[in-house]
Amino acid sequence: xxxxxIPSIYxxxxxxxxxxxxKEDRGDDCLGCKLVGGGAFxxxxxxxxxxxxxxxxxxxxxxxxxxxxxxxRSRRMGITGISLGLAWMGLWRFFR
Numbered sequence: 356x357x358x359x360x361i362p363s364i365y366x367x368x369x370x371x372x373x374x375x376x377x378k379e380d381r382g383d384d385c386l387g388c389k390l391v392g393g394g395a396f397x398x399x400x401x402x403x404x405x406x407x408x409x410x411x412x413x414x415x416x417x418x419x420x421x422x423x424x425x426x427x428r429s430r431r432m433g434i435t436g437i438s439l440g441l442a443w444m445g446l447w448r449f450f451r
Contacts, residue, residue, distance in 0.1 A: 389448060389449055390449070392445075392448045393445045393446065393448040393449035394445065395445070396441050396442065396444045396445030396448055397441075397442055397445035397446070398445075399441045399445075400438045400439065400440075400441035400442035400444075400445060401438070401442070403434065403437055403438040403441060404434065404435065404438035407434035407437075407438070408431065408434060411427065411430055411431060411434065415427065418430070
């Protein structure tokens with residue numbers, strides 16, 4: 356503590372630079388953490404896509420018979436959107 360410099364009131368009064376804070380905070384993840392985290396999201400995206408579409412095909416007759424305003428097309432788009440979102444988070448996790 357004796358070697359620490361006491362900050363001036365002026366430096367405490369002004370806000371810190373956001374870009375500098377984000378740059379300092381970014382480098383905490385190791386490569387293994389990025390690989391496992393990104394792989395988990397990519398795996399969840401793939402699982403969501405394939406299992407969701409297979410469940411839709413199993414329930415196709417029941418969905419069409421229900422005369423719901425959400426038909427097969429919107430449900431497929433929803434499942435695809437969720438899986439693409441998860442895959443995007445996995446890629447973002449790999450490279451950030």
